[in-house]
Amino acid sequence: MSSTALWHPFADMHEVKNSQFCVTKAEGSWIYDDAGRGYLDGTASLWYANVGHGRAEIVEAAAAQMRELESYFVFNDFTNPPAEALATRLSEWAPIEDAKVFFTTGGGEAIDTAAKLARQYWSQRGKPQRTNILSRGNAYHGTNGMGTGIGGIEANRSGFGTLVPETARVAHDDAESLRSAIESIGADNIAAFFAEPVMGAGGLYPPEPGYLEAVAKICAEHDILFVADSVICGFGRVGGWLGVERWGLQPDMIAFAKGVTSGYLPLGGVVVSGKVAEPFWEEPGHPFRHGATYSGHPTVAAAAMANLDILEREQLPSRADALEKPLHEALTAVADHPAVAEVRGGVGLLGAVELTPEMLADGALPRLQKKIRELGVIVRPLGKALAVSPPLIVTEEEIGLIGKAFREGLDEL
Template identity: 50%
Template sequence: MENPLWHPFADMGAVDGDRFVITRGSGSYVWDDAGRRYFDATASLWYANFGHGRPEITQAVTAQLEKLDSYNLFGYYANEPALELASRLSSLAPVPGSKVFLASGGGDVVDTAVKIARAHFVHTGQPEKTHIIGRTQGYHGTHGFGTAVGGIPVNAEGFGPMPSGFSHVAYDSVPALEAEILRVGADRVAAFFCEPVIGAGGVLLPPEGYLEAAVEVCRRYGVLFVADCVIAAFGRLGTWFGIDRWAVRPDMVTTAKGLTGGTIPLAALLVSPEVAAPFFTGSAGAPVLRHGATYAGHPVGCAAALATLDIYEKDGLISRGRELEKPLADALAGAADHPLVAEVRAGLGFLAAVELSAEVLAADPGAPGKLQRLVRDEGVLVRPLGKGIAMSPPLVAGDEELDLLAAAIPAALSRLQG
């Protein structure tokens, strides 16, 4: 009998009997159940920023479990790790004085950001501002609002009607954003959601000046700018939050993944003091945000996050995303010249994508998945993503790992070519 585990984003008919079981990890490497070692060039799912197997996390989690294993944050309840984490994140935030709303994962904080954007305008006398604009190829998780604001059509297929009040614009066009705000009506648009570098949609880099211009358009029309940095934060782009690589002021910043290096599910939404103001008046009868997850601010997760922030600081990992972006691009230069490849996208942060040519994809739509398998055969794990493969190695990776990647991808492409 096959195991009943149902995998996310998986053809279960193909998965059954063909699982790839990871049994342990250390640093930039993981091992399968046959004992073979692989370079984890995806940092699992964009999140193992400091690699695997750090004893500091084990110690922090164990100590917290022995002290306080769990308690909720609803109403006036709090716990020490959550308070400390909120203070620490706020002190690092791109907008001074940001409030911190904790949750269990990236999808949670995306939905939270949609609700807060709409609620902010309700409580500032503009209740008609409810419309949310996303970008084509944008990915914002798989919760209800996140699926709706995401710009990958296949992710919204087969579920019936999506929530109303969402639309999308070309991911690389500021004029398209302004035109959509005017089409909907600036008095009706609440927020624009934007990944600094689009991740799951194909590792799409922003054109020069795009982010600054998009924020300026949002300011001009009174639209909140929400930076989705679930992937981009905690060193992936070489700064604490990713969006702070640019001289812009986001109204909200979503984070998760690298917040604990993936060790414990945890997410944090940073909310500028201006957007949070209606909920923090201190007066009787102030509005209450009737929203939150059971495990928001879980003390064990927060303890893991605090230990993670310590690792980033102690090991100097946050700047690594910028330091390694050129070496990663250089490592992929051999793939860029391969006849099966249409484009290599790299050079902004420690992440990249190799896109296959239109001819290859037309002849075999399953080619990205086949390429992933062939790269795995070379001892390197990458992700099939849209029209090709993507990678986002741990920030602890070095020359040895990049050399493995540089050799594995051209070898796999040649085998795919046949």
């Protein structure tokens, strides 16, 4: 018999069922286990605790909203003040002309929304054959139907039978491979191209210089919708609000989640350009027949507004800009270690340390992750690497603890 009935995502339950790591509280950039020991949250949970843990302001905003109106749907003509306010705020921040906002309950739903909307946009425009969706190798776009179908991490795609048809993947770091795929498939058969500004779960790969600008230009040349998956990158993680500003991008759609509430409550969505919204907003009789039960949830929207207040008041996106170099330097300090193959980062408050093929073949990655945790720092195994993405409130001293734990963990390994 196991000690738990909880089935953990992405977990080998044979191993996990009797060896759980129980987190009981958190404050600032730290979490605490059931024995009371503190650990630096080097991953901001799953990339999302941007303002840190224990922010009473967000809790109070949610509680106050629940006393007024805890929940109500926004289907058809229904709305509520917090959802309206949040949509307005996000649309004004977006580097997109005449932006609209469609809310979901997480990043996976945001990707499904963007993919379905891209296909239906072309159908409304009289080009129903434009259904192909292109994405990149190593890409992670969640685990819902569309996200699994367009994802580029093969382990996440296998064993599920036939996935979403009419999808294709191109090299993650070569704009010309996108151009070649367009020529092969035909631009008039393609609905959209999806790309993360910085690849997250696929191993944490910052874009090659000029790559994002190049693929955006290629999409524009062929009238293909460009969708930025900013679920990880948004709300200060790479600087800026929607995770695309530092490259001067103006995508047709931006998927967001995680940092919009710093994880205090589940929320995602898609910022949609006026161009894509036009056939649904300006022409009668074309409803987008899609939506989540909790879309526009007033309590969640109120929590998001409080979270964005903190991000804005404390200028945390610019803090991420200032701290990306110290974090990268802390990780590159172990680049010469014999167990390390590569260190990636330097774009936002994100980084990864990849182990050598020999160490990976020996099963060293999960052992190193646990060793670093024993040293008091939480990191995440991603493919061939261990990734870090601390809260935006992290201090340089705490960043130093991350580098120190990597060095000591590698030495002990």
